[in-house]
Amino acid sequence: MTPLPIDAHLAEIVSRTRERRSLVLVAPPGAGKTTRVPVALIKAGVLSPQHPALVLLQPRRVAARAAADRIAAENGWALGEEVGYQIRFERKYGPRTRIRVLTEGILNRRLIADPFLEGIGAVVLDEFHERSLHTDLALALLREIRDTVRDDLVIVVMSATMDAEPVARFLIDAPVMHVEGRTFPVEIVHRPTVRPSSAEAVLAAVEEALAAGGDPSDILVFLPGAEEIRRAGARLRPLAEREGLLVLPLHGGLSTEEQRRPLCPSERRKVVLATNIAETSLTIDGVRTVIDCGLARFASVDPQRGLDRLELGRISRASATQRAGRAGRTSPGRCLRLWSEREHRGLAEADLPEIHRVDLCGTALVLHAWGQADPRSFGWYDPPTEQRLNAAEDLLTWLGARDTSGRITPLGRQMLELPVHPRLGRLLIAAAHDGFVRQGAALAALLSEKDILSFQPGGTGPRVSGRGSSDLLVRLDLLAQAEHARFSPGLRDRGVDPGGARRVVQVRDDLIRTSRRLPGARESWNEEPDEDLMLRWVVLAYPDRVVRRRGSEVTGLMVGGRGVRLAPESVVRDAEFFVALDPREDRRGGTSEARVRLASALSVDWLEELFPDAVRRERLVRFDEERQRPVGVNTFSYRGLPLREDRNAPVDPAEASRALAEFLQPRAAAFFQEDEAAAAWLARLTFLTQALPDLDGPVIDDAVLAEILAEASAGKRSVDELKRGQLLPLLKGRLTYAQNQWLDEHAPEALVVPSGSRIRLTYEPGRPPVLAVRLQELFGWTETPRVARKRVAVLLHLLGPNYRPVQVTEDLSSFWATTYFQVRKDLRARYPKHSWPDDPLSARAEAKGSRRS
Structure with a gap:
């Protein structure tokens, strides 16, 4: 040894x-x-x-x-x-x-x-x-x-x-x-590359390693996933043939024998293309050169949105150290990092633990089976967030694995017997109960493993066309074809990954054996389940991902309010309702909608049958902004997602008035401004309370206006009907008799001028009141009128015979003494029939022309 x-x-x-x-x-x-x-x-x-x-x-x-x-x-x-x-x-x-x-x-x-x-x-x-x-x-x-x-x-x-x-x-x-290990020095070389996981970058790095000479050792290349490994392997093929290299993949999707090959000694020099499964534990004898692209794919789930993410990201410094250490296991080695030293300093110290980024549904189910009614009180090594636990608990309840008191159900215990996510456990249990273990296992395997279809940018892609009820059933048919073709490499030309298909079949067969042990499981050997039955199993597994199509054939709204968009390759284009099986964050193109590649149609009737407690029928009265009136709405919803609406239901008059008031109350201030008399009265009150704060006058703010509007809505059924009513009396009713008298005295609606005319004052925020009046109507008026206990001078807009301003002043006596004569000179020639006395203070005021009041 x-x-x-x-x-x-x-x-x-x-x-x-x-x-x-x-x-x-x-x-x-x-x-x-x-x-x-x-x-x-x-x-x-x-x-x-x-x-x-x-x-x-x-x-x-x-x-x-x-x-x-x-x-x-x-x-x-x-x-x-x-x-x-x-x-x-x-x-x-x-x-x-x-x-x-x-x-x-x-x-x-x-x-x-x-x-x-x-x-x-x-x-x-x-x-x-x-x-x-x-x-x-x-x-x-x-x-x-x-x-x-x-x-x-x-x-x-x-x-x-x-x-x-x-x-x-x-x-x-x-x-x-x-324990200090036997340390062999590992030379770290940085080779910054724009696309470090590309096949071209891998080829260049391998060629550099080979060119170093004098070292016939094996080469270990770290890449993010199976697809990058496949592309790099294809690109290395000519070099491997020329140099006698053995290029071997190593990732979790391979068969047992395929995974063992890179670990065994070989007479030929090996280039092992591996995911991060080769970071630790595994020893690949003969490796003294490591090429690290510095990237990995990290699975995570957003607990608030319930969306899965598989993100390509930078590894941590700890992972980079582990990877480099593969080169120094048995002798001095070399690690070629395809990023810069500066980028290395910016890497996170360690990867974020899975407990803070992945779905906790299966973990919560284990704890309930353990006897932990509340997972929050469990003795965690590193407790997850409350939000993540809540999301997991909610999903278990939806799946029927947990009752409302937090105890695991018999259905939940059956799910624990199956080596799959509780979602897929629910699917397998339903299929076994219906007598179709094999078909349920095939669907579960397709959902649990990597997609058997390969969508290559710029490539031919899978031969999936037309419209259908489920992307999952499309894959079920293609899986049968792949199995019939014995997973021939030629399947790749049709967009089917033969290795992925073989893996799905292996998982399917294992799930068949496991599912047959479920209580009540049976097998209908001479029958095939109809399409609707299989799609109902899918709905049972994904009750939280029901979508209602909206706007177009590719967009929809999911339970919880999240928008989704079907990927171009999805065949589910006609169903109004579908299940989003793989919604993922996708901000490409500036959209925040979740991208869905796998969808499966459903019938609304299934929701009522499968989840009766989650379906609600309500009769509501809502305000229709387009029609500007309350309307009756009969709603049919599933977990808050509207399924159907009837917007022409009869409306009780009292409910109509209440809905009208609820709609208008937040808009009360603007509504009163649209009423000329009410707006003018409010402007007077505002002016006076600001001009005479010592009077401690009444305050009519937005909240009070909302109350008044609620009173005005009684017995009304539309905005137009409300506008035809009298709002001003309701406003005056908020003041006592004495306060109304005080308002009329100190912020009068109008003033009587020397001509006898009653001219309306205009009140605007932050300005003195404005009196717009023809100059001839003020002859004999020596002083500027004042309001608010004579503390505020009225701003006079002196008008010519054409009712256009010729002068604006707050000092009328100064105007008569100086400016009047220049104005008289300018206007007398144009309006000779009007009075232009030499002494305006002694002249008789005239109210010629139309009276304004």
Whole structure:
């Protein structure tokens, strides 16, 4: 067995673990912690004799299989005997297996079925720094088990890059060990590239690595996803043929055999194109050159909108360190980073833990099955936000997995038996109950795995045309064709990913076996479900994503008020209502609508049948702005989403008046301004309260106007009818008799001028009142009139015979003494029939022309 750095510390690791039944171990990549520590704990007898097995948790399926393989090889054991593994849909261990390598989801389901962990003496959580949702939950559940019913349970947490102290505190002062690894220097070279994950960038980087010469070692290339890996592999093909290279993909969508190939020694020089599953745990012997594009895809969900996101983003500095460390496992190496040093300094220190970015529905279901009525009071290692927990709880209720008091339902317990999201568990249960396990499993597999259709920018794309009831049924037909064609590579020319289709079929078959164990499951061997039945299963799984089409054939409004837009490749173009199966944030083109590639039509009648408590029928009275009157509306809605409306229902007069008032009250001030008499009266009152604040006059603000308008609306059925009424008496009614007298005296509506005419004053905010009057009507008036207890002089607009202003003044006596004679000179020639006396103070005022009042 090859010596590893961890070997010298195994005795101390065993001693500390035996003493405290827990340990937090930090050791660099390549130190050997994954394969050596579990074996040391088993051989040293640290585990209780009553519980002799050890569980080693790995965050990824590829790593779990690889770790089990390596432990078996290092110890001369048989895989499936002394050491084995279990991942989703795959199990290889027996009753005598002492070390079981599991993914965390497998352990969490085991804990629900057996909260005493019978037979398991120790659990080792490896690569804890990745902070998957399952890891966080597993750690909290294990601590609760140890603190309540299994004080002999050993818990070991291991990682290459993590802050050990918070974990140690959570495990009640667990000892912490830092082990220095065998460090080989890794030369870091930055090669900034505009599109670091492009096939061209990968080709250039591989060519540079080959040109370095003198180093025949393998090359590991990190890329964001399977599609980038496929493109890079195609672009590298000519170079690989010329240089004798073996180009191998490594990602979660491959078969078990395909995932093992990159990990095995090869006579040819390998170029392994991998996603971030190769960051930790996996050891790819022979790699001394790493090419890192610095990107990864991060799954997340917006709890407020209920939308999934799979975003391409920069990795953290911790991930970059892990990736570079792959080059220095066995000897000095080199890491080619396709970004600048400046960009590197701007990277986040660590990735955001999954518990703060992904859907918590499955986690909440596990906690309810655990007996935790309120997940908020659970002993989380790192508590999620209230908003995320609320969103998860709401969805469980919608799916029927949780009752209104927070207890798990029998339906929820059935969902836990299925290795899929609770949504798809609900679909599988419905299909099994209806007697169509195989078809339900196929739909669930299509929804759980990567899309089998490939939409290439500028490519031919899938041969999907026309209109249909469901994009999911289109894929179901194509899956059958792919299976019939035995997943031929030629399927790619038709837009179907043969590898993705093969993976879906594998998952389908595994789900068939699991679903057949459900209570009440049955199989209709000689029948096929009709289309409507299958689409009803889909609605049961996505009750929160019902959409009503609006505006056009591609836009709609989803439950919760979110706008959605169908992608061009969707065939669901005619149904008024559909389920958005994959709504994702898409701000391309400046739109905030969620983009939907997978949609499935539904009938409104199904909603009434499947979710009777969520459908509401209401009779409302609303104000119709177009018709300017209240109208009766009979509404039919599903979880707040309007489904149908009848806007011509009869309206009770009292309800009509109330709706009229409710509509106009926020607009009361503007409504009164549209009434000339009311607006003039309000202007007078406002002027006087500002001019004479010491009088403590009444205040009629927007709130009071709204009250007055509510009174005026009584018995009215439209805005026009209300406008025909008298608003001024209602305003005056807010003042006492004395206050109305005070208003008329100190802010008069009009003034009587020397000619005998009664001329209206104009009141405007922030200005003195204006008296617009013909000059001849003021002869003999020596002083400017004043209002507001004579504190405010009236602004005189002196008009000519044509009623146009010839002078504006606040000092009438000064005007007569000076300006009048110039005005007289200018106007006398134009209007000789009008009086232009030499002495206007002694002349008789004239009211010629039309009177203005």
